[in-house]
Amino acid sequence: MAHGTTTGVQDAAGPAGATDGPTSGGSGADLGLVGVTKAFGSYLAVDDLTLTVPAGTFFALLGPSGCGKTTTLRMVAGLEHPTSGSITIGGTDVTARRAHQRPVNTVFQSYALFPHLTVLENVAFGLRRRRVPDAVARARDGLALVELPHLADRRPAQLSGGQQQRVALARALVNSPAVLLLDEPLGALDLKLRRQMQVELKRIQTEVGLTFVHVTHDQEEAMTMADQVAVMNAGRIEQLGTPAELYELPRTVFVANFLGQSNLLPGRVREVRDGWVGVDVGGTRLVVPQDRAVSTHGDVLVGVRPEKIHLLPADEELSDDANVVGPGRVTDVSFAGVSTQYQVEVPGLGTLGVFAQNLAGGAQVALGAQVRLAWAPRFTFGLDGSTDASDGVVDLDRA
Amino acid sequence: MTIAAALGSEAAASGPAAAPPGTSRPGRRPRGGAYLLLAPGLVYLLLFFVLPVVALLATSLYVPVPGGDVGQFQPALEWQNYASALRAFWPQLVRSFAFALVATVAALLIGYPMAYVVAVRLRGRQLAQGLLLVLLVAPFFTSFILRTIAWKQILADDAFVVSALKWLQVLPADGRLTATAFAVVAGLTYNFLPFMALPIYASLGRLDPRLVEAGGDLYANGLTTFRRVTLPLSMPGVVSGTLLTFIPASGDYVNAVLLGNPTSTAMIGQVIDSRFFRVADYPTASALSVVLMLAILALVTAYVRRAGTEDLV
Ligand SMILES: Nc1ncnc2c1ncn2[C@@H]1O[C@H](COP(=O)(O)OP(=O)(O)OP(=O)(O)O)[C@@H](O)[C@H]1O
Ligand SMILES: [Mg+2]
Numbered sequence: 001m002a003h004g005t006t007t008g009v010q011d012a013a014g015p016a017g018a019t020d021g022p023t024s025g026g027s028g029a030d031l032g033l034v035g036v037t038k039a040f041g042s043y044l045a046v047d048d049l050t051l052t053v054p055a056g057t058f059f060a061l062l063g064p065s066g067c068g069k070t071t072t073l074r075m076v077a078g079l080e081h082p083t084s085g086s087i088t089i090g091g092t093d094v095t096a097r098r099a100h101q102r103p104v105n106t107v108f109q110s111y112a113l114f115p116h117l118t119v120l121e122n123v124a125f126g127l128r129r130r131r132v133p134d135a136v137a138r139a140r141d142g143l144a145l146v147e148l149p150h151l152a153d154r155r156p157a158q159l160s161g162g163q164q165q166r167v168a169l170a171r172a173l174v175n176s177p178a179v180l181l182l183d184e185p186l187g188a189l190d191l192k193l194r195r196q197m198q199v200e201l202k203r204i205q206t207e208v209g210l211t212f213v214h215v216t217h218d219q220e221e222a223m224t225m226a227d228q229v230a231v232m233n234a235g236r237i238e239q240l241g242t243p244a245e246l247y248e249l250p251r252t253v254f255v256a257n258f259l260g261q262s263n264l265l266p267g268r269v270r271e272v273r274d275g276w277v278g279v280d281v282g283g284t285r286l287v288v289p290q291d292r293a294v295s296t297h298g299d300v301l302v303g304v305r306p307e308k309i310h311l312l313p314a315d316e317e318l319s320d321d322a323n324v325v326g327p328g329r330v331t332d333v334s335f336a337g338v339s340t341q342y343q344v345e346v347p348g349l350g351t352l353g354v355f356a357q358n359l360a361g362g363a364q365v366a367l368g369a370q371v372r373l374a375w376a377p378r379f380t381f382g383l384d385g386s387t388d389a390s391d392g393v394v395d396l397d398r399a
Numbered sequence: 400m401t402i403a404a405a406l407g408s409e410a411a412a413s414g415p416a417a418a419p420p421g422t423s424r425p426g427r428r429p430r431g432g433a434y435l436l437l438a439p440g441l442v443y444l445l446l447f448f449v450l451p452v453v454a455l456l457a458t459s460l461y462v463p464v465p466g467g468d469v470g471q472f473q474p475a476l477e478w479q480n481y482a483s484a485l486r487a488f489w490p491q492l493v494r495s496f497a498f499a500l501v502a503t504v505a506a507l508l509i510g511y512p513m514a515y516v517v518a519v520r521l522r523g524r525q526l527a528q529g530l531l532l533v534l535l536v537a538p539f540f541t542s543f544i545l546r547t548i549a550w551k552q553i554l555a556d557d558a559f560v561v562s563a564l565k566w567l568q569v570l571p572a573d574g575r576l577t578a579t580a581f582a583v584v585a586g587l588t589y590n591f592l593p594f595m596a597l598p599i600y601a602s603l604g605r606l607d608p609r610l611v612e613a614g615g616d617l618y619a620n621g622l623t624t625f626r627r628v629t630l631p632l633s634m635p636g637v638v639s640g641t642l643l644t645f646i647p648a649s650g651d652y653v654n655a656v657l658l659g660n661p662t663s664t665a666m667i668g669q670v671i672d673s674r675f676f677r678v679a680d681y682p683t684a685s686a687l688s689v690v691l692m693l694a695i696l697a698l699v700t701a702y703v704r705r706a707g708t709e710d711l712v
Contacts, residue, residue: 079612099615100624112613116631125627126617171617 028055028211029090029103029178031076036085038071045071047235049085053179053213053228058205060222061215063232064258064392069215070109072232073181076213078102089178100129105172109183111164113156119143119167120152126175142174143167145204162193173204182214186221198225219259223247231255233392247305251294253383254392256303263309263352264301264389265325272296277382282348286323288382299385307355308379311342314370323380325349326372333367340364344373459685470679477682484686488670492690495667496698498580499649502587503595506644507637509588510596514636518603519629532600535593547586547657554582554658578660586654594643602636603629638706646695667691 031053038046046068053059061069074080076087078099086095094102105126113122123142127135143149146166156164165185172180182201186194202225205212216222222229223243230240231254239246239255250256256264267281277288277296286302293300304323312318314327328346335358342354342365352373356364365371459480461472485492517531538546553560554576564570576582606629614624652668659665667687674684 077616079615098620099612100618100620104616106613106616108609108613108616110607110609112607112609114610114613114628125614125619129618129623175617 028057028180028209030055030088031059031179031211031213032088033072033076034086034088036072036075036082036087038068038075038080039083044235046075046082049235049237051230051237051240053211055090055211056209058202058212058214058225058227060226060229061213061232062217062219062222062229062259064217067232068235069217069232070183073106073183073213073215076179077104077106077181079106103178104181105175105177106181106183107165107168107172107185109185109187111156111168113164113167113171115156117155118152119148119154119156119159122156122167123171123174125171130175138174139170142170145173146170146200162189162197165189165197169201169204173208173210176208176210179211179213182212184215184217186216186218194221201225223259229259231258233258248379249292249381250303251383252391253301253387253389256381256383257390257392261306261353262303263306264303264383265349265352266299266385266389267302268299268385269295269297276377279382281325284325284349286325286380287377288380289378292378292380293382295382295384301383301385301387301389303381303383304375304379306341306353307339307357308375309352309354309373310375311344311354311356311365311371312374314372316372318372318374321377322374323377324372324374325352327370328352328373330365330367330369330371333365344371346373455685455688458681459689461682461685470681472681480682480686481690484683485690487683488667488687491665491667491670492687492694494665495649495691496694498584498587498655498664498666499645499651501584502591502648503641503645505584505588506592506595507641510592510640511599511637514596514599514603515629518600519606519608522604522608535596535600538590538593543590544653544657547590547653550582550586550589551577551657554585577658578664580659580664582658583654583664583666586658587648587651590651590654591644591648594647595640598639598643599633599636602633602639606632634706638703641702642699646699649695650691 033049033051036046036049037044049068049072061072063069071080075082078094078097078101082095086093088094089103114125117125120136120139120143124135124139127138132138140149140152143152146169148163148166148170151159151163151167156167159167169182169185185201186197189197198221201212201214214222214225223246226243228240229243229246231238231246233254238252239250246255246259250259250262253264256262265281265286267279267286269277270280270285271278272290275290277290277293277300279286279288279300279302281302288300288302290296311330318324326344326346328344328349330342331345331351332341332343334341337358339355339357342356343351344354345351354373457474458472460474460476460478461480462475462477464471464473513531513535517528517535521527521531552558555561556575556577561570561574561576564576565572565574570576610628610632611624614628615621619627649666650668652666652672655664655666655669656672661669668691671684671687671691674680674687
């Protein structure tokens, strides 16, 4: 039985699952999900998910609570069986394999360390099951990697939360799995430790070259760590790309609001000419590059990120090719050190947010001032106008 | 004392297992007033445990009143009582522990899977769990004696169990079940099964299913996960269950009296009973009681040490 298991693991993982140590540069494998669906009763927790995670990528699965992130990971790990669809690792279909037969390890959100084993035995658990020679030495290497070699003989209950988290990470990492799954592993840490662990995780991933799938609902965490981010909502993937792509060119209202903040102005397409889309927004003409517009007819939402907008005195001369709205009245100024955040109420359009860097020191525009808002058309994006413009807005009280 | 410590260690041992990561149990240090709460228990123990034990110890050293009637003894320090009691009754003493051991192992083999199914397989299905637990405890609704008498009838020579076994050629034509060691051990196993199954059920119920998933995630198949994760984490329940079965079973005499025969299956409880109430040989009965108590204490201490519950803390 145990022998069969070992073989099974090596089949799919190839060289990664074989004998490479955690620090000797094992390599990950592609992870593929095709049409994966998971229904709990009549409720679709994951709905027809298709995505490919290239080998060696740090991949983040980002989405609000309850959108199906954990369920997706559990299906990859083999702890949950998809209702339909298939999962491949390194080109091998593993859909029908049990958890212990997959070259995958998970860092559980709850850590799930074995309370009856020492830290060292926890880390050695997977190695021992696969009859890896010198399991203990490798486990020690793994503990060194997460900088906890001095705690090898402790019990998990005698560790701090952050230390437990690192043990959980070491326990998964030492196996050099083809795919490492991390389910909000930093969720329980305070901000400082969290930032520190983010850097650490990224370093380890680069060092060992494994495929990481990192689940989080913290958009900043996803953006700073991941090579690729998939934004998930209600069991589906809204958009997939590099953090910069997702931020600069969101394709759905949900992504525009969930990843950072966006100003979304409802309008109607008037013309499409020379690669530009002209949109009438409350009587003002704004242009959107055609390749940045999801829809080029009918009702659309014209979007722009707050830091792309400049505030100008109401009477200042403007070049013709900028997108300009206003004048409007500054209703809120909040100073945040590196930047100042303004809220500007424009009659007929609503309130727009603007971030300005504090290059000249302090806020440059006073509360109540009349200003116009201008930005370069190439930063503008166009979204489907039939969606609620507040879809995916992150409640700041919760974040 | 040791028994209490062993049973108490279950709660202590499973603490870290049950607590979510990162939380630690606040140290509780009773203040002076808290000790007052112990007073009723202490008084009770003094009256109904310490005093009888002292009386028992004293009686075990009494000698017969010279020229007195049967059952008349006077205070003395006759240590020879122990030697003669042991010389006369060591086979029954050894047999008691052997029967209790076999019954405990049998109860463990039957009780663990029962507890596992109810606690783990039916996790989250409260109705089914509740029903099965009620069934497990249901025997307690009738008297211990009555249930054992029922067993006597089930195993009787003319009942269907014996005839079926004879027909299957498991039993020879003149074989029987009542009045055999088998019947006594079967009765002990049956009567103490809930004491085995319930603590194991409690232990397994507290087991975090995510630990089992972690086992699977770390390349352990179902059997290995059971051996490496589930079983070790349920050891506190196993230790409690085996103690709660072994201790009363080794001193039991109801099963031996009702299901055994007076000679080849006699257990020490039976001997003590007849020394006390039939022969009125109080010193021998007391000496045997003391020996039984000390022997259980020694065995249990060795067992708890060996079982290594401290491993789970
Ligand atoms: N075993 C289950 N039975 C029924 N419904 C479930 C089950 N597991 C998950 N769900 C439902 O599926 C949905 C997705 O759950 P999932 O745990 O994947 O969310 P998530 O994206 O990980 O959320 P969070 O960020 O809060 O962890 C939720 O609505 C949840 O209630
Ligand atoms: Mg989750």
